[in-house]
Amino acid sequence: MxxxxxxxxxxxxxxxxxxxxxxxxxxxxPNMDFxxxxxxxxxxxxxxxxxxxxxxRVRDVFTTKLLATGALYVIPPGEVSRGISRVGxxxxxxxxxxxxxxxxxxxKADAVITGTVKEYGEVRSGSSAANSISLSFQLLETxxxxxxxxxxxxxxxxxxxxxxxxxxxxxxxxxxERAVSDAIKKLFx
Amino acid sequence: MPSRSSSSSLVALLLVLLLxxxxxxxxxxxxxxxxxxxxxxxxxxxLQNLSGGTAPVAELRQELARRLALxxxxxxxxxxxxxxxxxxxxxxxxxxxxxxxxxxRRETGAKGVLITQVELYRTPFPxxxxxxxxxxxTEETPRIERMESVALSGDDAPxxxxxxxxxxxxxxxxRALQLLAEALTGGKPQPVPxxxxxxxxxxxxxxxxxxxxxRVAVLPFxxxxxxxxxxxILALHFIGELVRQGxxxxxxPGTVREDxxxxxxxxxxxxxxxxxxxxxxxxxxxxxLTGEVNDYEDLQGAQASPKVDFSALLLERSSRRAxxxxxxxxxxxxRVHFFDIGRIATASALAAGMVHQAVEESLGR
Numbered sequence: 315m316x317x318x319x320x321x322x323x324x325x326x327x328x329x330x331x332x333x334x335x336x337x338x339x340x341x342x343x344p345n346m347d348f349x350x351x352x353x354x355x356x357x358x359x360x361x362x363x364x365x366x367x368x369x370x371r372v373r374d375v376f377t378t379k380l381l382a383t384g385a386l387y388v389i390p391p392g393e394v395s396r397g398i399s400r401v402g403x404x405x406x407x408x409x410x411x412x413x414x415x416x417x418x419x420x421x422k423a424d425a426v427i428t429g430t431v432k433e434y435g436e437v438r439s440g441s442s443a444a445n446s447i448s449l450s451f452q453l454l455e456t457x458x459x460x461x462x463x464x465x466x467x468x469x470x471x472x473x474x475x476x477x478x479x480x481x482x483x484x485x486x487x488x489x490x491e492r493a494v495s496d497a498i499k500k501l502f503x
Numbered sequence: 504m505p506s507r508s509s510s511s512s513l514v515a516l517l518l519v520l521l522l523x524x525x526x527x528x529x530x531x532x533x534x535x536x537x538x539x540x541x542x543x544x545x546x547x548x549x550l551q552n553l554s555g556g557t558a559p560v561a562e563l564r565q566e567l568a569r570r571l572a573l574x575x576x577x578x579x580x581x582x583x584x585x586x587x588x589x590x591x592x593x594x595x596x597x598x599x600x601x602x603x604x605x606x607x608r609r610e611t612g613a614k615g616v617l618i619t620q621v622e623l624y625r626t627p628f629p630x631x632x633x634x635x636x637x638x639x640x641t642e643e644t645p646r647i648e649r650m651e652s653v654a655l656s657g658d659d660a661p662x663x664x665x666x667x668x669x670x671x672x673x674x675x676x677x678r679a680l681q682l683l684a685e686a687l688t689g690g691k692p693q694p695v696p697x698x699x700x701x702x703x704x705x706x707x708x709x710x711x712x713x714x715x716x717x718r719v720a721v722l723p724f725x726x727x728x729x730x731x732x733x734x735x736i737l738a739l740h741f742i743g744e745l746v747r748q749g750x751x752x753x754x755x756p757g758t759v760r761e762d763x764x765x766x767x768x769x770x771x772x773x774x775x776x777x778x779x780x781x782x783x784x785x786x787x788x789x790x791x792l793t794g795e796v797n798d799y800e801d802l803q804g805a806q807a808s809p810k811v812d813f814s815a816l817l818l819e820r821s822s823r824r825a826x827x828x829x830x831x832x833x834x835x836x837x838r839v840h841f842f843d844i845g846r847i848a849t850a851s852a853l854a855a856g857m858v859h860q861a862v863e864e865s866l867g868r
Contacts, residue, residue: 392773
């Protein structure tokens with residue numbers, strides 16, 4: 315092969331491989347000292363799915379798993395709920411900076427986590443079906459209301475084995491736990 | 504050599520003894536009335552049905568009372584209890600508050616109350632039943648003396664070619680009542696099935712002080728599933744497990760309920776610290792246990808597997824923080840690798856196993 319072709323071929327390969335890269339799923343504020351966070355509150359999550367209890371289920375799993383890491387203290391949901399009603403937040407899934415600062419003061423949280431359940435339940439493609447979940451979370455620093463960490467995760471869905479051999483994929487609860495664990499891993503990595 | 508007449512007498516005697524052994528076993532009679540008049544009797548409250556379906560609670564109560572009486576427990580006659588309940592307009596039978604317990608002791612002489620819940624009752628194959636009973640004293644402050652659960656299914660032990668299947672609901676019910684009566688009167692409790700929880704399912708801020716006895720109030724869990732009574736059932740499993748641990752003084756749920764009603768405490772989305780503060784003071788407790796149930800399902804059918812998903816949170820009075828938390832979901836088939844060995848047939852047994860594992864691992868001595 316002539317030497318003059320090597321450079322264009324290499325360039326093409328690099329460009330092609332760059333196209334295969336997935337979108338960045340994590341944002342982390344480089345100026346934030348995450349070690350200073352001790353207490354977080356998880357706000358009710360936005361639910362964009364047809365499953366009415368999806369957001370509550372995911373929030374419950376997220377609360378338990380984050381608490382179980384031992385790295386952060388998670389304020390009990392009942393206390394968060396009291397803070398929301400005391401401050402009078404009309405839309406707790408998307409609080410304004412002002413509301414966030416107020417609620418954090420009431421419940422004494424260093425940071426607040428908001429999130430969205432984008433997909434939860436069975437997905438179908440042709441004759442195949444499997445459970446799938448897609449979540450995104452944001453960690454907001456309460457003094458400024460700034461997003462200091464953001465991550466999204468997707469688990470489940472129809473794999474090659476589901477297409478070839480059928481089956482309904484993994485149970486929803488297992489997928490939820492895996493997705494939440496993945497999100498927590500992204501927070502601490 | 505013995506004479507002919509003495510030999511025939513001996514043979515006749517042996518024959519009589521043998522025939523006596525073959526005689527039918529009659530159920531020992533219990534009238535239900537004269538078992539225990541006076542001091543030291545136990546009042547058996549009508550059963551609370553938490554199964555979400557119909558259950559023959561009156562018959563179950565009568566049969567449980569009969570079996571307990573046969574095992575030596577003095578039972579307050581039903582008529583006397585009914586008169587007391589009518590006089591005090593006692594309708595709630597899922598617990599007993601201090602005032603009612605005191606009145607019951609004063610007016611009937613009952614030293615204790617047996618409170619029983621039917622968690623599950625299904626007659627189609629495989630027949631299933633789950634019962635929980637607790638013996639509460641009628642002291643000034645009612646105390647849970649003993650708490651036992653039993654959960655049985657007709658296909659618990661199917662055996663080779665299904666020879667072990669029990670198809671008659673009555674057989675399963677009788678067996679459950681017998682096990683419960685035995686456990687309540689000092690017999691062996693039904694073993695709790697083994698359940699493995701996920702490694703990150705339990706959080707413990709710090710171990711509880713080993714020598715200290717803690718007063719705990721267990722609040723009904725929030726039922727976010729479709730069962731309707733799963734919150735109360737899970738709370739009962741936690742109460743039972745904490746009582747069995749021996750280091751916790753669990754406040755009688757009837758007392759907790761009465762205080763929640765009296766102070767009109769409504770918890771819409773879990774216990775807030777303000778609510779907890781009030782409850783700590785009212786109930787003089789060190790710990791408050793609360794939680795929520797996402798799934799609690801007993802699916803019908805021979806191959807159906809129960810599903811339980813819940814989370815629990817323990818709030819501590821001194822620190823005003825959650826000191827323990829757990830959350831997990833399990834199905835009855837999780838430990839099955841071949842031939843249905845390790846299968847758990849009822850949600851009640853599965854929940855009992857999960858609660859036992861979580862409490863034993865982190866809160867036990």
